[in-house]
Amino acid sequence: MAKNLLIVESPAKAKTIEGYLGKDFTVKSSYGHIRDLVKSEDAIDTANNFTQKYEVPADKKQVVSELKKLAKEAEMVWLASDEDREGEAISWHLFETLGLKDATTKRIVFHEITKPAILKAIDTPRKIDYNLVNAQQARRVLDRLVGFELSPVLWKKVKPSLSAGRVQSVAVRLIVDREREINKFKSEAAFKIVAIFGKGKEAFKAELAERFSKQEDAEKFLSDCIGADFDIRSLETKPAKRSPAAPFTTSTLQQEASRKLGYSVARTMQVAQKLYESGNITYMRTDSVNLSETALNAAQQEIVSAYGEKYHQHRKYKTKNASAQEAHEAIRPTYFNNHTIDGDSSEKRLYELIWKRAIASQMSEAQFEKTTAKISISSRREELTANGEVMKFDGFLKVYLESADDEEEDTQQDGENAMLPPLTKGQRLALQEMSATERFSRPPARYTEASLVKKLEELGIGRPSTYAPTISTIQNRGYVVKEEREGKIRNFRVLTLKGDAIVKENKTENTGAERGKLFPTDIGAVVNDFLVQYFNDIVDFHFTASVEKQFDEIAQGLKEWTAMLHDFYNPFHKEVQSTIETADKATGERELGAHPENGKKISVRIGRYGPFVQVGDSATEENDEKPLYASLRNGQSIETISLEEALELFKLPKVVGEYEGKVMKVAIGRFGPYISHNSAFVSLPKEIDPLDVTEEQAIELINAKRKKDAEKLIKSFDEDPEVKVLNGRWGPYIEFGKLNVKIPKDKDPLTLTYQECKALADAMPKDAKKGRFGKAASAKPAAKAPAKKKAAAKKK
């Protein structure tokens, strides 16, 4: 029996540490927090100094009972959770829940998982820091109060099941605000002048700093340049250097993996978790850019042996982030001499990124020589500028170049870093070609998942462990969608001077196309506006920073945590109550104008089933004429839809003809345009406009769909036509009414009987919840089903 029990948060960490400590120590993991506030309303007694009710959640019961048993047998228990607010609270919860004794409990901390760091920690134990614990309790209680008082206000005033919180509501606000900036943005056009001098390999580009907003000015400039002399007026060469970026934190890893590998933040974290569990990288949820001494030495050794002494440069990075808690190291390879690892291709690629970034962070800077040539024009006062760059020493660029968000692509294109041929002052240049191209100013960029994380981190909102889940939450609630949207064709003008002639051309480009960007939905915008109107303090971008400051004061023992909560809660709770009493229901209603034919009012708002258009006033006692309704399509929004677009929606659904004695209708559903016929549905291909579908086309599509379905069919049954055995993308499955049932490997789909199918369908768990963080025992499954049946019965 080991004399010592040491408890850390992560099982992978426990395994490593056990190896360092030998037989006297058993090292176990708590798997994060082991207790949480109870789910019910009475979790916090606000009238009684915010007394909390905690419970061990079902999925933690086993961990807790095992730890309890081991703690009882051990002579000394070492609480080694992370050294930050949450970690201190975990230690305290362990102390309370496991029934530990002061005399036989020690609290230790370390920032890196290396043998010397652990041994040093064991030599310098301390007690649980209750100030830090109180700061965590204040954080936990505040988040619960905000979330569980604000969300019900939304259920009453907007729609059931919505949510609000200190972190998610600000994330949504950022996206809503950005979308409105983009909608408001007025693009300005101006002509940009680019000249090409010299021939072949000696050719280079020069630009005019000024731009012309009028075409005639640009044209005048070009015509002035006909036959003009171009001389190098000045030539300046300056050394320049570039330094490597710090090694990865969670947020920078998410950003680079998104830009360079195209991973979503959730994917990045899944892959990183695997790399961590296989022992290839250090912990992946961190806000620290710090590397341990051991790591610095290992990196040095690797750089020197692979690239030479010249490439190594010892560097210490400091976090710029005030909210960072730095309980861990930066994300780095565990062994720098492993340039690649075993694993699937996504693991290999992410590992390579991490390895390069960490290695580069300890390498010397890259050195350049930047040349700027100013070129005079004999017929004009302006001058052209040519920039060239020559790399003198590659330094860290040998392994890694950080990428940038593509916000200002206009300024960095056109050979900004190209090489210049050898030039001398006073040299006369031969103009090859000069062009004036119409360019447009660009609206601010929409957020990607990763750039939203970056922004949240800058604002100090959220933590490394919550960035990915927060992004999922705001999408799951329907506040935000990640989408691809088509751009618009835009015309632009190009004037080209070649020889003595100016050629004018009209060209087109596609602009505004987006891939994988975050768009607010109407419900997201309405919820946001409601919160901004009634709870501006909470969704203020600085709210978290201001409460964090107070948590810090609590942690330093300068402030009493319940006093802080009183100061926050009393006014907040009053706001909640008065909002419930006085606020109107929020629907985002907007009047678009009058119907051009009958003058009826046309308005848009969100309803139970999403955004829709209404023509005519709602029915009242005097007015019994019913209004007409139509749902908005994907990508349309009540904020931006025009009167014309709204009227278009009433052209569908439309009867396009008859087939086999039943009508065929074209309509638009959640997944796009479709034809319905005899309770069967066929999606319309993209290239067919739903308004122009002919009877013949519709019949053709229906028959094509039937043929395809027949090919998928393996067998059907006389007992019940609703039950079929089909061939799907992932192999054969049974379609049992609306339920899809996977066929076990030991059964042959060809010989399945109806009874076997029924048995398989019955064996499916009805309450199976999807999702990574789904809780199994969250609701009584029986409660939901009858409620839905009732609603359905109601309709008839």
Next chain:
DNA sequence: CAGTGAGCGAGCTTCCGCTTGACTT
């Protein structure tokens, strides 16, 4: 999933931060 847009009104939903497995139409 699929054209609706009232309301008899039960009982439900919801936060942020720590951690992993089991699961995938």
